[in-house]
Amino acid sequence: MRYLTQEQENILMQTMRACGEIMRSAHKKDDVDGGIIEKPGSANFVTAYDVRVQQVLMERLAAILPEAKFFAEEKENSGDDTKSGLCFVIDPIDGTTNFIHDYKSSAVSVGLLFDGKPVFGAVYDPYKDEMFTAHIGEGAFCNGQPIHVSAHDLFHSLVCFGTSPYYKDELADDAFALAKDLFVNSSDIRRGGSAAIDMCAVACGRMDVFFENRLSPWDYMASYVIITEAGGCMNNYAGAPVVFDRADCVVCTNATNTKEVLKITAKYYN
Secondary structure, three states, X not given: OOOOXXXXXXXXXXXXXXXXXXXXXXXXXXHHHOOEEEOOOOOOEEEHHHHHHHXXXXXXXXXXXXXXXXXXXXXXXXXXXXXXXXXXXXXXXXXXXXXXXXXXXXXXXXXXXXXXEEEEEEEEEOOOOEEEEEEOOOOEEEOOEEEOOOOOOHHHOEEEEOOOHHHHHHHHHHHHHHHHHHXXXXXXXXXXXXXXXXXXXXXXXXXXXXXXXXXOHHHHHHHHHHHHHOOOEEEOOOOOEOOOOOOEEEEEEOOOOHHHHHHHHHHHOO
């Protein structure tokens, strides 16, 4: 069953592209710096652009699917909203710190749950003009072209990771210990700063592993559908399914290297 018609999906993608234009309109770092708000946690920021993008997304998505609830980064949320009926899960700008620094590696992420299960995901990188999409059971695509994970074992894998900077006092030691553990067992390691983009890189075979010690559902829900439909896996560090009503540790693999990677990440599961 399709939970979005083709027309609804087209409007969603048009809206995400319009939000990408809003992001690209921040031509100078000073444009962003003037509207930064610091949130609880270490290095946890929101800009006026995050708020504006989320507002556009929620208004237009509510118009095409009025029965859907929203679970989004820049609003008060209840995990119960993700467990029944339709629920959009939104990260208006994934990679806000990159955005603030004009690093041009940030994305708009929109996923859809039905009764707590992921059924659709879309991630748009406005700087590369790449739209990753996937409906459950229909495969994964980038700009309409099918994508698939790689078949590299861990030794030949390129690993990317997130540092969970909002929780650095609590998680930094484990994050970098795990990074070292995977680094010495793989080809090399990278740090991009946008979990959504990194996970889509795994989905299309540019990367082979992604991990982060703590992410919120809006960081990974859309990418879950894209990765799994591309033939990959997303689990917590112990190998169990990730959850979508609260934060979780996340590791994404290409199926070939899953057992090798989970043998390592399991040591860091708390």
